[in-house]
Amino acid sequence: MKKFLNAPEDFVDEMLEGIYRAHPEVTYAADDKRCYVTANPVPGKVGIVTGGGSGHLPTFLGFVGKNMLDGCGVGGVFQSPSADQLLEVTKYVDQGAGVLYLYGNYTGDIMNFDMAGELAEVDDIATATVTGNDDVASSIVGEEHKRRGVAGIFFLYKAAGAAAAAMMPLAEVARITEKAKARTRTMGVALSACIVPEIGKPGFEIGADEMEIGMGIHGEPGISRKKLAPADAVVDEMMDRIFAEQNYAKGDEVAVLMNGLGGTPLEELYILYRRLGQLMDARGVKIRHVWLGEFATSMEMAGFSISILHLDDELEPLIAAEANTPFFKHFSN
Amino acid sequence: MKKFLNAPEDFVDEMLEGIYRAHPEVTYAADDKRCYVTANPVPGKVGIVTGGGSGHLPTFLGFVGKNMLDGCGVGGVFQSPSADQLLEVTKYVDQGAGVLYLYGNYTGDIMNFDMAGELAEVDDIATATVTGNDDVASSIVGEEHKRRGVAGIFFLYKAAGAAAAAMMPLAEVARITEKAKARTRTMGVALSACIVPEIGKPGFEIGADEMEIGMGIHGEPGISRKKLAPADAVVDEMMDRIFAEQNYAKGDEVAVLMNGLGGTPLEELYILYRRLGQLMDARGVKIRHVWLGEFATSMEMAGFSISILHLDDELEPLIAAEANTPFFKHFSN
Amino acid sequence: MKSLEPQVVTGLFPRLASRFEAERDALIALDGKVGDSDLGLTMSKAFVAARDAVAALDDPDLPTQMKVAGAAIAKAAPSTMGTLMATGFLRGSKALAEAEVLDVAGLAAFWRAYADGVAQRGKAVLGDKTVLDVLDPIACAFEAQDQAGADLEDAAQFAKQTAVEALEATRDLVAQHGKAAAFQEKSRGLQDAGGTVACILADELNAFVQENLTSV
Amino acid sequence: MKSLEPQVVTGLFPRLASRFEAERDALIALDGKVGDSDLGLTMSKAFVAARDAVAALDDPDLPTQMKVAGAAIAKAAPSTMGTLMATGFLRGSKALAEAEVLDVAGLAAFWRAYADGVAQRGKAVLGDKTVLDVLDPIACAFEAQDQAGADLEDAAQFAKQTAVEALEATRDLVAQHGKAAAFQEKSRGLQDAGGTVACILADELNAFVQENLTSV
């Protein structure tokens, strides 16, 4: 296991110590480093709380900051935070306007957020929940509620964060986030496995010339494993799946997230994006916003994902809005 | 070779096509994609031109943008751009105030920048040159002029960019950049090799439990190859070298760049930074600015580097200044 | 009627902790087949935490033991199975609210509450290839033995045997929940990882009962 | 005095291109030992570009051939060696400004200008373990042969032999420049990669001369 770490069981907490040292804009609640919150809550604003397993930086905690999220329950590597921790984060971020729970559609997280929400209710904190389920590969059309949440949640964070920053009420923030969710699709492909520090060996095997299309960010199986194809062909195959279920008309606008899973160089993301741009050009679809880089990783896993948000007039300005977190900075013009 | 690409020989140009598609703030001169320039040159400002081999994104071209650089000659993977290309970039970015050449201390680049500078002079464009040589591991004290330039050039870009944006004259921008150079030190460590697309196999071998301290970003050998140690011990060993030659007094301030080489997850950078913070605390040195992430990579190479800029009253505000390039965004508050 | 005193029952927790530590790598491997390999880690953490939390109590009654164990598991291992096991112990604790000693009737009530709590929290139904497909048979086994007036040692033995068979039967199912669901048909033929944990619980409970029986 | 007509000399470039394409992997491996493995790529690109650029010319004189080759190399391969070889050809072109045919005197002037240009551009001196440690002996060899009034075929043969020996002698040196300098003492014992390129140039030039001699 070629990792820079001390004791594997300290991986998450030492990472958090580093983060708090580096970024005074964030802090933690309840004397528990895993209850990660903004140091500057905005009075009267709807709080947005996310959470999930570690090992995906900058997801999830990286989007806590100005115009984005307010808190994050930090789990062990690939594990949910506890209901207790989520409750503490909820209490800290609530500014009287209620709290939106916005996280990926995974059983462990759902159960813990549900439990936290039940406990928050006892404390008279209103919560609403939206779970990201953008991974097209993880279930068929009609069974979208079973789909995993992956990198596309970034767009939900961005829309929800901007809506909350505009002081919209909880129901409205939730409605907008649901809309962004319904219009977001992701396809991913992996070339190699990652290693959970406490386990010390790769979670799965994949041949030296193989790729797995549709693989999840914890190594969940995808749609097909086959020989690694040229970059353009990989993008074509992925986009076929997205085009098949999201109907982009000529003149429509989209936002794109080309996300590296951790081990894939940025150079390659641009080569892949070049092809995506060609495909969109051919359909007359305008890429209004694009981000390339590492947004939702699996530590050192090689691979990438393409997330597409089908914009509309309501979502576009929210996606365009300025944002400033320790891990994500966006100037608004 | 597990890479997303089409023909290996198109790697750089297709990457550039992707970049130009994604980022309208940059464009190219002389109808040559490798003559990368800002789309918004500032009249009367000293131009800053960098350049070097591809395969290090966001270095070098990623720092062309607002308050940073104005142009970049883009070479093949690990190869210099040509003198012709650098000349074209120079002509484009010159706004009458002359041009600073600011790049890493590598023979191929030096010769081509020198040739470009000689040709620019013929065209009545004044140039000055500063070459980054921050890599402590690459030569002994007293032979600093032989040292390689690595990630620490980021601080030189930042200082030079802010100085030029403040409309300082060429000599002054060069003086400040030289000062930043004299006060910047980097130590790196690598865990794995990267693959140049056109070569198709790793540039060197390294054992499954080995690290090489001081390795260069093209796989140049370092100071010692040994068994991978715990993260804290690795940082201690690296910082011993930097502390030995840069004298930080109690109360001094520094800027820190924790740079991933490409294959090392962000989580680990924070674990490493935690230790660095402890060492600085112990010396009473204040980390005034810190950036963590990928700034100068070697494609998929695993490893990281620590760069330290010893701040002073003149450099600090330049480092703090806002910057906005397609690859690097910094809010100034 | 045979039963176990609360002071005796506390001994169950060190036993579970040791067993799950011993099963760590096997559960990692099992979860690795159609999941994310963490089950061995989370279950050993969960039951070590439960052991330590219960050990810190001063002569606790049955519901307190179960509640403290559940809360400790929830904190230590908030994965799917950790959260479900925590829910099970917390619900089981309520079912034992009035129980002074642990007998067949108490175990029937405990496991019924445990299984129902898991079903509710996980929104799973029987046949979904989850831990529920072993937990529910365990509960049914104790209920049937209780109805039949069976002895504690026989009931525990029967429940364990039932769990083994129920676990075996999960092979024929296709996963509908969690990370395994993505594997669809490929999950058929494999025993469910969470069900394996339930089976271990029944196995250790039985072994524990056989070793510690006292008559009242 | 034997010499080569410009139309004949153009035939040197396809020859160099083929040779460097054939040496591609060997040069990659050589540069890989104490460098970044690119030398095989850059030299084959460089000389393919030179070949194509010269082939596109209509009956060029000697200085034009050399200038165009140098410019093509500078564009196609701006690595250390690419830039140095480009500089060499450009300087060599100037040295041949008045030459109508290629003879020993012309070759002496060409290689002297070539070697001096490389030394100046690379800021290297003899003994630094660079291409210069082979280029300078080649220039000296032609100069000596010219002084001695040697025939072209003998001079070319002698220069080639000199290059082989000079390359061998680079093994004893320690690299002072470029990526190899980082290896310090470890570079001792290895032949210099850039020097190998110079030796190939002398070797191909000699073979070419032997094949194409005409008398004037």
Ligand SMILES: Nc1ncnc2c1ncn2[C@@H]1O[C@H](COP(=O)(O)OP(=O)(O)O)[C@@H](O)[C@H]1O
């Ligand atoms: N919704 C659910 N309800 C009940 N049990 C479930 C559910 N989802 C998964 N499980 C059980 O959890 C087991 C996997 O547990 P675990 O490894 O903790 O999951 P994860 O790693 O996804 O958090 C499965 O084998 C299955 O028995």
Ligand SMILES: Nc1ncnc2c1ncn2[C@@H]1O[C@H](COP(=O)(O)OP(=O)(O)O)[C@@H](O)[C@H]1O
């Ligand atoms: N400053 C220099 N002057 C002359 N020759 C040099 C110099 N630096 C390196 N060389 C030669 O260049 C060779 C390496 O060339 P190349 O692989 O093109 O370098 P790089 O990959 O660093 O650009 C060395 O073997 C040496 O002969």
Ligand SMILES: [Mg+2]
């Ligand atoms: Mg990476």
Ligand SMILES: [Mg+2]
């Ligand atoms: Mg090179």
Ligand SMILES: [Mg+2]
């Ligand atoms: Mg699991």
Ligand SMILES: [Mg+2]
């Ligand atoms: Mg080289």
